[in-house]
Amino acid sequence: MTHPAPLPTTTYRLAPALGVRLVGRSLVTLAVLVVLATLLGVLVGAGWVPAGVVTAVGLVLVAGWAWYLLRRAWAVRLSDQGYAVRLLGGVGATSAAWTLVDEVVAASPGGTPCLVLGLRDGRATRLPMAALATDADAFVHDVRRRVRDAHTPGGATGSSAPDS
Known part of the structure; x- marks a missing residue:
């Protein structure tokens, strides 16, 4: 394989x-x-x-x-190991490994569209989509693909890992 x-x-x-x-x-x-x-x-x-x-x-x-x-300057960096956030205040956890991400959900706290990354230890990262200079759908797809790959044995695509 x-x-x-x-x-x-x-x-x-x-x-x-x-x-x-x-x-x-x-x-x-x-x-x-x-x-x-x-x-x-x-x-x-x-x-x-x-x-x-x-x-x-x-x-x-x-x-x-x-x-x-x-x-x-970059605000969010996604690598194969995990993510890092800088220059954005009030996001919660500013970095984590993909293997620690339990869920990826869209939310709108206070009416601001965000992507929320829920971590195993109860912490979360709230990324306000308006703060990023990118297409929100492409960003969400990139994050979910990395989480899925991190939760798939061998990193194969097409798994049933968290993609909420």
């Missing part, structure tokens, strides 16, 4: 809207720092120099952050 070739590692990026929102938060933080630097400059007699330095350095950092978030 031949075994199927392992699936390649797949990464899913942040949805652009979420990336822009994170950059916006960074700009608000930079604005607060510029105000504090301005006040400090006035108090110590350094004038506008501290505010100028904070602004210049901050804009370079925010631009780099924006480039990273919108062009390079």
Whole structure:
């Protein structure tokens, strides 16, 4: 019996809207720092120099952050061994092996469509579909195929492993 070739590692990026929102938060933080630097400059007699330095350095950092978030960063990585989640808060368990996943179900907590990965130890990972820059159906299919393969002896396809 031949075994199927392992699936390649797949990464899913942040949805652009979420990336822009994170950059916006960074700009608000930079604005607060510029105000504090301005006040400090006035108090110590350094004038506008501290505010100028904070602004210049901050804009370079925010631009780099924006480039990273919108062009390079991944939110979910699926490998043959398991999954990892980053840059998404409140998802629950941020990584696990596929063999620990007991169920894969669609849910809408608070009206937000999510894919919920239930783990054997009672923990769960809630992946909000709107946070990913991908087709939701393709993502769900990829996850379910990996769970099925992990629960199939020898990794063969076409089993009756969890595919809820």
